[in-house]
Every structure is written in structure tokens, then in C-alpha cells.
Amino acid sequence: MIDHKKVRVRFAPSPTGPLHMGGVRTALYNYLFAKKHQGDFILRIEDTDQQRFVAGAEEYIIASLKWCGILPNEGVGFAEGPFSPYRQSERKDLYKTYVETLIRNGHAYYAFDTASSLDQLRKEREQQGSSFAYGPQNRHQLFNSLNMTAAEVLQRLNEGTPYVVRIKVPENDLIVVHDLIRGEVEMHTSQMDDKVLFKSDGMPTYHLANVVDDHLMEITHVIRGEEWLPSAPLHVLLYKSFGWESTMPKFAHLPLLLKPDGNGKLSKRDGDRLGFPVFPLNWTDPLTGEQSKGYKEQGYIPEAFVNMLAHLGWHAADDQEIYSMEALIEAFSLERVSKSGAKFDPDKTKWYNEVYLRSSTDQHLAMLFLPIVQEQLTKSIPSRHLCTSAGHLIDAESLLAYCNKAVALVKDKAQFINEFWDLCNYLFVAPITIDTTILAKKWKPPYETFFIKFADALSTLTSMEATQAEKLHTAIANDLALKPGEVMQLLRIMVSGQGSGVNLFEMIALLGGKESSTRIEQNLKKWLQTLSTDAAASRQ
């Protein structure tokens, strides 16, 4: 059977908290599949549980998808398409009419059992070492419309007795779910129970709302997490009961994301414990005030995050690891999604970011680095060379140009933009302390002359290339019968305070002759003072 229908898929989270990275991956696979087949990708908010609703969660989901570049064609927070509304709480009345149809056709029934009576039954069965399931075996002994006359049912309904609606699972049938990833999954109806479809608060359960909406919104493929596989037969049964079998969507159940160590599903706790984000964006719980870190704020590049996520459970036939969103769309197929759960690897995630960082343009990185620099500069004593003569910080435009050059020097040394400042703050602010441990180890008296001469030569240069600084360095060293290499690390300390860092001569060129020579003179003086006081101390 060839399907000519336009592909339409959906991501349907419930706003019960921040969107987990596993959820982002589900959204991503839906998005990739839709784009691959020139289809539509829909965001539907499944807010049928009033108890678990969390303020801000919906906005968080939308913002997360936007940051990742996973953009729905229709849905809450995006374009309102022809199937509006996309928030289930706003579709409340709809579900009731559908559930009534089911009751009329004998596929569902009213149940008046109280939650506590069912709890009691569960407890009793548990103590006996078995379990309780509301279904074909016992539904004729329970408090529901199957065991009442129509008049009795009507009376209770009119009296306002709280009720739920349950599906009436057939007693002897085999339900087959055709899963695009797992093949045929069979379940006998004797293993299923009469799940609640409609709650006493007037809201549908996930099962009902999901099937009704997917049908109404003309969804062709349901791509969701593996935790839904056990209830997939129930959903198939619902499609059958509604008479929608011919247009039933195809199913694909994605493998779960697992903890990096140990066993089990990846959870927020693991991130806290092992020190990596589990959420795309920072999140503060509105009730507890508890904070969770996000990939964005930790300095991850969204493309790297998406690339990593795509490979947690999917892989193309080749050995390629780096895929842009366009390349992912091109290469993606549900058939190549793996069946087994994937343990999340924080190290590989960092590596992905490193790769994307290195391939980013200096311009782009400078834009991201600029606000960090501005914040740091206002915190610390302004660096002389980044001030105007009046003592104000240089303007943002010039600072951006400077960042551009700085970024070019550090980007190969970092995995994250957040590390840039620690790695090269001496390019912006003169060092307060210098590494005297290395100086003490390598210092020889003749070096003093070298530094004086070098600083002197630099002070006259307004602008220079790195090669110029290097030639100058070599020439002066040679004049003093020194090997250029032996003073290099010491020179680095005189300029940056540290024994390691960005390319030495590029650094000097960027700082400029005047700033470099000033730093050398001051730090040399500081060092010589340290030497003499140490000498005085040891003489006593």
C-alpha cells in the first residue's frame, strides 16, 4: 500500500517541568523525519494533568526548541495552523463527544469505583503476591455501568456521582503494533486492562487525547519514546474502536537515553551528580527555586548539541560523525534508529562542542565572547591599553574587533566559549601577579639586559606583526649571545604573568609595542625586587 498522504508528525510534551534532553531528541527525530519527507512538524502541548502543571514549562519547551533550531510548522508558540488549538486543555470539550461515541458503541463504559476502593484492591492483591488489573476478569464484579441497568447509570450520572470512562478491552484478541523500528509487536488483549480514558475531572487521559488528536490533526507517524511501547496496543485498539484503522498513523518507538554509569533512565539527578546538564536551557523551579543548568548557558553551541543528540540512537551507514542539520535531514531514516537504549556520554558531547567551536568563524565567536569580556572588564580594574586616554573603556565596536583577534588565538585551546576568558584574560587586563616559581627556576642575571633592550625596542613600535616581534626577539638575544629559546618562557611571564598561553609573538603583536614594553618593564622591576629581598633574607 503506497501512502500518498503528506507526512505529518508531532512532538507532544506535557508542561510538567523543563524539557529533558531525551525529549529534545524525540522532537529532533520528529523534525528530521518531517523535513526529510517534506512534511509538517507540529508542537502539541499535552496539558491534561492539572495537578502536575508547572508554570513556565510551556515557554521553556518553546524556547528550547528555538535554541536548537527544531522549529515546528504549526503549534503552540509557533504558527497557528488549520488544526488549532494545539493545547489539549483548550480541546477539552472535543474529547467528551468522542468518548461518548465509544460508550454508545460498546467500546467503553462508565466506572464509579472510587480511587480509594481501587487502591484497597491493589493493596490486597499485592499482599497475596499478585497484582490488580481492572479488566475482563473482574469488571463484572466492580462498580460500573456494565453491571447496571441503563436507568441506574442515568440516575448516578444525574446525581453527579463522580465517574471515569474505561475502555472495554476485548476478551480474546491479538493486537499487533507495526513498529518502524522494532517490527511487529504483539500483545494479547488478555494481558491488557481497561485503562481510564476519561477522568472524573472532565479531562481525557493521555491515551484518549493522544489518539483523538493524532487522528484529527492527520498525523501520519507517531515517533515517541520507548516508554510508550507497552501502551501502543491500547492505542491501536482505540483506533480500531473509533473505526479509524485505515488512517491509523505508523508507530516508531525510540530507544531510551540511559545514565552514563550504572543502570536506568537518564535523569536530572545524574546531571547533578556527574556534572553535566540534562536540560537544553537553564531552569529554575517556580515552586522550590531549585536551579538546573542548561547546555546553552554552559557554553554549548546548539548545532553541536543537536549533532550529539542525533547520534544517540541513530547512525548513518558511513563513519561520518559531524552532521549539520541539513545533512541530518538528508541522511535520516527511522530504519537506522537503533533498538537498544543509549548511555549518554558527557565526554563525547564536549568533543562535539570542541569540533564546532574550532570550525566556527572568529567573527561569530567574537560576538559571543564580547558580552563576557564586557562583563569581566566592568568587574576588574580596567586594563590600560583597553582604555581611552580619558580612562574610559574603549567602545564596543573596537572591543569587538579586538575580541576577534583574541578569539583567533585561543579558540584551538578551548572546548567552550566560557573558557575563553580564563584562557586569555591577560590579553585584556594586565596581570597582577607573575609566576615567580618558573622565574626562580630559569632566571640568569644576563637576562635582565635582554628584557630592558627588548622592552625598549618594543616601546617605539606602534603596530607590528608577530613575525616582527619574533625577529626583534631573536636579534636582541643573539646580540647578547643568548639562545632565543632560553628566554622565551620568561618573556611570556613578563608579558602575561603566566608560563603558558597563546602564541607568544601573536600575543605581543596584539597587545601592541607600548603595552607590551610597559608590562615587561613593570614585571621585570617587580621580579628584581623579589630577587633582592630574597637575597637579603637568605643572608641573614
Place this chain on the structure above:
RNA sequence: GGCCCGUUCGUCUAGGGGUUAGGACGUAUCCCUUUCACGGAUAAAACACGAGUUCGAUUCUCGUACGGGCUACCA
């Protein structure tokens, strides 16, 4: 417990009846190098186990073990 799904290096995975079982992350060593990196090279590292089918099984079948999920008027 019951039901469902799964199992290739430590991790993500490619492969698939006959292969030196491939790649990536991580790890180790070496090269490059003023430092730290980048880069380059090399190495160690896997088919859960037991039967069956077969000339031959990591690949197919069954079982066992192990792992995961579900088992709410949560999604």
C-alpha cells in the same frame, strides 16, 4: 511478580552466514612544538552465555542470563 523491548571494544556505533569485526569518544605512547593546545601517527580494547540449523554462526532459531521500560483517574 506479570507483560513488552533489548544485548558488537569502557561509551556511541558500523557490519552481517566465511571479515585482520570498521569508525568515533575516552585512555596510553610517540611525532610536531618556546608553553598549553591543535594536528599527525600508533597501541590496548568488543560480537553475554548455552544449545540448534549449517561445510561454516558474531550474523538465523530457541533457551538462559543480564539490562531496560510499563504495570495510576501521570504523561
